[in-house]
Amino acid sequence: MAPDEAEVTFAKGLEDVIVAKSRITYIDGEIGKLVYLGIPIEEMAKHSTFEETAYLLGHGALPTRQQLDEYSRTLVANRALPDTLLNMMKLFPPTALPMDVLRTAVSALGMLDPNPKDSSKEQNQLRSARLIAQFPTIVAAFARMRQGLEPVAPRADLGHAANFLYMLFGQAPDEFTARVMDVALVLHADHEMNASTFASLVTGSTLSDMYSAITTGVGTLKGPLHGGANEAVVAMLQEIGTVENAEPYVLNALKTKKKIMGFGHRVYHAYDPRARIFKEYARELSQRKNDMTWFQIGEKIEEVMIREVGRKGIFPNVDFYSGIVYHHLGIPTDLYTPIFAIARVAGWIAHVMEYWEDNRIFRPASIYTGPKEAPYVPIEKR
Numbered sequence: 001m002a003p004d005e006a007e008v009t010f011a012k013g014l015e016d017v018i019v020a021k022s023r024i025t026y027i028d029g030e031i032g033k034l035v036y037l038g039i040p041i042e043e044m045a046k047h048s049t050f051e052e053t054a055y056l057l058g059h060g061a062l063p064t065r066q067q068l069d070e071y072s073r074t075l076v077a078n079r080a081l082p083d084t085l086l087n088m089m090k091l092f093p094p095t096a097l098p099m100d101v102l103r104t105a106v107s108a109l110g111m112l113d114p115n116p117k118d119s120s121k122e123q124n125q126l127r128s129a130r131l132i133a134q135f136p137t138i139v140a141a142f143a144r145m146r147q148g149l150e151p152v153a154p155r156a157d158l159g160h161a162a163n164f165l166y167m168l169f170g171q172a173p174d175e176f177t178a179r180v181m182d183v184a185l186v187l188h189a190d191h192e193m194n195a196s197t198f199a200s201l202v203t204g205s206t207l208s209d210m211y212s213a214i215t216t217g218v219g220t221l222k223g224p225l226h227g228g229a230n231e232a233v234v235a236m237l238q239e240i241g242t243v244e245n246a247e248p249y250v251l252n253a254l255k256t257k258k259k260i261m262g263f264g265h266r267v268y269h270a271y272d273p274r275a276r277i278f279k280e281y282a283r284e285l286s287q288r289k290n291d292m293t294w295f296q297i298g299e300k301i302e303e304v305m306i307r308e309v310g311r312k313g314i315f316p317n318v319d320f321y322s323g324i325v326y327h328h329l330g331i332p333t334d335l336y337t338p339i340f341a342i343a344r345v346a347g348w349i350a351h352v353m354e355y356w357e358d359n360r361i362f363r364p365a366s367i368y369t370g371p372k373e374a375p376y377v378p379i380e381k382r
């Protein structure tokens with residue numbers, strides 16, 4: 001029998017509810033620590049690449065040189081989109097939101113899978129490589145199509161991050177720009193049991209299929225309380241406009257219970273370690289571009305927020321400084337969340353594959369608050 005409201009307490013938003021065991025990512029939110037398979041995110045950001053990170057998350061160990069080369073070659077070989085998808089995308093309205101395009105394109109890839117009924121581990125590994133390889137191509141292709149430009153074909157001699165920027169701008173990035181993009185992808189690749197990962201697991205747990213699980217993840221990431229926050233941060237910086245306006249804006253927002261985007265986290269009650277890394281890249285890029293305004297506004301917002309609500313454990317999260325970084329890379333604002341997805345697809349896939357090793361369908365319960373008994377009233381008598 002369903003529990004009665006008076007009899008139970010429940011964890012709204014599943015706060016602190018453990019839904020799975022996982023060996024992939026660990027967070028200590030009290031001290032702001034994040035590790036992938038035990039390796040601190042700071043080390044990953046310093047030394048790793050997105051390809052290596054995706055391998056680590058998916059295989060549970062850092063690759064040897066040979067394994068990494070082979071994995072990178074597989075990704076490169078799968079970058080191009082099927083013609084059917086490209087033709088479909090040409091019919092999409094140029095005004096479509098890039099996250100909606102990505103969600104629809106991933107769903108379409110499922111329809112185009114040559115062996116849709118084969119759910120073997122080998123097929124799913126193939127699908128994983130295809131999805132990870134094709135996310136950047138989808139995002140870059142639509143970004144060009146909506147401007148009336150032809151998509152730029154992927155270049156096999158460029159790494160995952162550099163190739164994405166090449167397909168987006170039609171020009172290969174310099175080394176520093178490519179590295180910033182690569183680090184951004186490493187930082188976003190996984191984050192334990194967040195909303196979109198859980199949503200992917202729920203879909204995967206019905207033994208649906210990989211594409212459905214990842215489509216669910218994209219749809220869930222889109223929301224401004226999750227991946228969509230990076231775009232909302234930029235809208236806020238634009239609205240604030242000057243450093244002088246930052247403090248009154250924040251104080252007014254807090255007074256009126258309006259949230260400051262890019263702050264707060266369900267798990268971190270300390271500074272998000274990814275935000276620290278993004279902040280330094282945001283500073284360096286702003287200096288290189290000789291345009292410090294947004295960075296200075298950001299720092300002011302951070303100062304006021306920590307002073308006012310830091311004791312409640314509210315600090316910058318990954319989305320706060322990433323927007324400033326992407327802005328200085330010349331990336332259109334509505335591609336920030338799709339870029340998050342380009343990275344996070346590696347984490348979603350790793351978690352879904354891991355969950356399938358010991359699958360059980362998710363079927364939670366709810367507290368029924370409707371009437372226990374009601375008569376069926378014929379329509380003419382209502």
Ligand code: ACO
Pocket residue numbers: 013194224225226227229258259260261262263264265266267309312314317318319
């Ligand atoms: N600005 C101001 N106050 C905040 C903020 C914020 N950004 N975040 C939390 N708070 C306050 C709430 O008002 C609440 O205060 P109260 O107890 O006085 O009512 C308290 O902190 C707890 O906040 P909740 O929203 O209940 O925390 P929850 O764990 O449910 O939500 C979330 C976490 C969604 C990240 C929230 O902090 C938020 O909305 N932040 C802004 C959006 C954002 O940046 N999202 C990206 C998260 S990271 C990611 O997904 C990549």
